[in-house]
Amino acid sequence: MSGDILIVIPARYASQRYPGKPLAELRGAGGESKTLIRRSWEAARRVPSASRVVVASDSDEILETARQFGAEAIFTSSECRxxxxxxxxxxxxLDSEPEIVVNLQGDAPLIPDWFVEDLITAMRxxxxxxxxxxxxxxxxxxxxxxxxxxKLGIVGGTFAAVSSAGNAHYFSKRIIPHFDVAKADNAALPVLLHIGLYAYRPAALRRYMAHxxxxxxxxxxxxxxxxLDLGAAIRVVEVRQPEWEIWELNNPSDIPHIEASLKVMGLE
Known part of the structure; x- marks a missing residue:
């Protein structure tokens, strides 16, 4: 029998590139302004399999903001890296252990619900x-x-190299794998762009924290x-791309791009 699915939205105030970004305001399709942390929480709440959604932060301001819009919010240490x-x-x-823990990062409000559902299906x-x-x-x-x-030294994403069994060999911020692009099928390049969303077994999380x-x-x-260094099996799941662009909020200049995608999604 399947167990509970816990979605955690980790959020910290002291971002080096964008301090306080979970509280940044983003306008939806109808012009309504909501904080980034609220929009990320709403994205998690749209996942049909979610049993529980929790905002986890070391910031009292973020926790209080989350509680004001109705989220469950729990303090976690500033020592978390x-x-x-x-x-x-x-x-x-927690008093009881979920079957799967999903990490839906607090700067990624544009994640479609089927991304999470596809991860859960693969693990089950x-x-x-x-x-x-x-x-x-x-x-x-x-x-x-x-x-x-x-070539200009700009990091544009994270890439995955995957085994024939569907598990990760490696992830890198350099483009992998190397191949002769002149011989490639343009419709199916062997380059997989990683999305920063994770589903974990609780035992894997405990092992991670022990090292x-x-x-x-x-x-x-x-x-x-x-x-990967600990020998864990990471299943890489190729998902259907949405009609909108998936932007994470890393800098203030990302806000117009996210707002444009919110408009495509029709989210207020």
Whole structure:
């Protein structure tokens, strides 16, 4: 019998690039303004399988803002180095253990509900999977842009190299794998762009927290690499792309792009 699905929205106030961004205001299709953390919470609430949605933060201001719009909000330590650690700490405070914990990051309000549902389906279909995360296939237009950006030293995304069994070999902020683009099918480039959304088994989260950050994790700045160093099986799930662009809010300049996608989605 399937158990509960807990969606955690990790959010911190002290972002280096954009301090206080969970409280940034975003206008919807009808002009209504809502904070980023509220829009991320609403995205989580649209997931049909979600049993419980919790905002996890070390900021009293973020927690109080979340409670005011009706969210369950729980304090987690400022010592958490990333969203996975915040999810793991929250797990340790619960009275009952969920079947799966989903990390829907607090700066990604445009995540479609089927991304989460596809991860849950993949994990329930294979008990050997410790973690699941989505990717979308890169178009030739986007690939050419990313290659040009990379030559200029601009990091344009995170990429996954995947085994024939569907599990991650590696993730990198460099474009992987290498291939002869002249021989590639433009309709199906072998480049998988990673979406920063994760589903975990509780046991995998506890194992993650029992180890310090690993060298590759720190070099790439990618939290999921700790799982690979520990030998965890990360199932990479290719998901259907939505009609809107998925932007994360990393800088104030991202706000117009997110608001444009909210309009396409028809969200107030």
């Amino acid at each position: 990333n969203g996975t650690e915040r999810c793991a700490e929250l797990l340790g405070t 279909a294979d008990a050997s999977v410790d973690v699941a995360t989505p990717v979308v296939r890169c178009s030739r237009t986007l690939y050419d842009k990313l290659v040009a950006d990379e 310090q950050p690993t060298e590759l994790e720190q070099l790439e700045g990618l939290e999921q690499l700790r799982f």
